[in-house]
Amino acid sequence: MSAPTTAREVRDLVADLLARHDPATTERTAFLNARWEAGLAWVGFPVGLGGLGAPRALQQVVEAELAAAGAPDNNPRRIGIGLGMAAPTILTFGTDEQKQRFLRPLWTGEEVWCQLFSEPGAGSDLAALGTRATRDGEDWVVTGQKVWTSTAHTARWAILVARTDPDVPKHAGMTYFVCDMTDPGVEVRPLRQITGEAEFNEVFLTGARIPDAHRLGEVGDGWRVAQTTLMNERVAIGGREVPREGGMVGVVSDTWRAHPELHTPEALDRLTKLWVESEALRHAGTRMRQQLAAGSPGPEGSAMKLAFARLSQALSGFEVELLAEDGLRHGEWTMFRPELVDFTGRDAGYRYLRAKGNSIEGGTSEILRNIIAERILGLPSEPRVDKDVPWKDLPR
Structure with missing residues (x-):
């Protein structure tokens, strides 16, 4: 079947979904999984990955029709990091196995995601990060500290950038991973904010093990993926x-x-x-x-x-x-x-x-x-004197 290109075609698909899975009587997670199977999760994604390969603008039609029918959504605010950051990255750089494993439970909200990027010494300058990932057979062993991590206390998975080669310039020696937040080497601690609550966290990685199968992109290509x-x-x-x-x-x-x-x-x-x-x-x-x-x-x-x-x-x-x-x-x-x-x-x-x-x-x-x-605006870039300096030689 060819991908739909009109709002009418998409409305017909939504109507079929609602006829087969009445939102009033279908359990929420079951309905969301049925919506995924119908390709109405995000219509612009490929067939088999919650989509129809259709123009992304048609997603608005899907949302409007389902909202009018009283259908449950996937609580996008709760899983915003997964939807807005992890999903497009996995779609672009993930293997077929990674896409099949991660995208469905990410979209249904059965698995929450967080982002392990910033560090105490590498916030605005992300490429200066020092969390190390060392290859050990089929795994990577990760040690370091991340900070300002929203939803780390509820997350099942994290997108993680780590230093895999300290002997090359900082942008070139980074690799991107999917990290299991339940690994015994991962510790999450709350950061109390000026509001009094602890919406953010700091995360300590002490010998956390990540299978090479959970690497996104090539080794050393983490900056481009990020x-x-x-x-x-x-x-x-x-x-x-x-x-x-x-x-x-x-x-x-x-x-x-x-x-x-x-x-x-x-x-x-x-x-x-x-x-x-x-x-x-x-x-x-x-x-x-x-x-x-x-x-x-x-x-x-x-x-x-x-x-x-x-x-x-x-x-x-x-x-x-x-x-x-x-x-x-x-x-x-x-x-x-x-x-x-x-x-x-x-x-x-x-x-x-x-x-x-x-x-x-x-x-x-x-x-x-x-x-x-x-x-x-095309203005001249700021001078970057450390652009070609190996990371290990940078002052810290």
């Missing part, structure tokens, strides 16, 4: 689809409407400008997703993520100023480990504090500005 992950990550953070007045601008607008006694012409002017910026960013995201339907993400995702972080912080700051002393309240300081970041269900003080992380996570705003300058 770029696929990072480009998709920035799109996932800054370019996600939101409705009009959705996200942070919707929360702040609700606060404004609930407190007419705080309205001033100056405050109205500030909120209006932020609302217009939010709409512009939302439409830019729609255009970027349309472009992505025809290819892989590029540096444009960095621009979206940069704008998202700046706007999120500006909106949360406005809300705190509007509420004055009430805006400083942060009602929950108990140490806990959430599965999801909840901006909308918390108070203004929480939103203000948590938004500070938006300019760090997924690539710092400073690094994203460099990417935009060099890869979009």
Whole structure:
């Protein structure tokens, strides 16, 4: 059967799925697996991997039809790292066996993923990482420390970049792996944040063993593989689809409407400008997703993520100023480990504090500005004096 190319063809496939698996009577995981088998998980993926080989733009038709029917989704916020980062990387660089093993439970949410990239001495400069992976027969033995790892405390698998050759320049000696988070050599410790919760973690790898069969890409080609992950990550953070007045601008607008006694012409002017910026960013995201339907993400995702972080912080700051002393309240300081970041269900003080992380996570705003300058605007790159120096000779 040829791949569908029209919305009508996709609607017919959705209707067939719903006729055979009534969402009202089918267990959630069973329905998601049936959706996978029907190729309606992500229609742009190949047949047999949850897709139909169809234009990716048709995914919106699938989601709308299933939502209207009350069908369960795969809780994408909970498994965002798997969907937005691990899946496209596995699809691009994975073997057939790796794709068959990992993609289905990743999409259904039966297996949660995390990202083991950043280190205490290698955050913005990822290529400086020092976690070592040494070959031992059919395995790799990994030792090092990773940090700022979201969902590590709930994850079954991790995407991991490690140093496999210290004798070559830093970008050339890295290799990309899939790491089993249940391995006895993996230890996850919470990192308590300014909000009081421990959404992030630090991860210690002490002789963790990874089969060579769980390597993604060639040995020493980890930097190129990681770029696929990072480009998709920035799109996932800054370019996600939101409705009009959705996200942070919707929360702040609700606060404004609930407190007419705080309205001033100056405050109205500030909120209006932020609302217009939010709409512009939302439409830019729609255009970027349309472009992505025809290819892989590029540096444009960095621009979206940069704008998202700046706007999120500006909106949360406005809300705190509007509420004055009430805006400083942060009602929950108990140490806990959430599965999801909840901006909308918390108070203004929480939103203000948590938004500070938006300019760090997924690539710092400073690094994203460099990417935009060099890869979009064509400006000269910054001098890189360590580009050709073996990693082992770099000062640390």
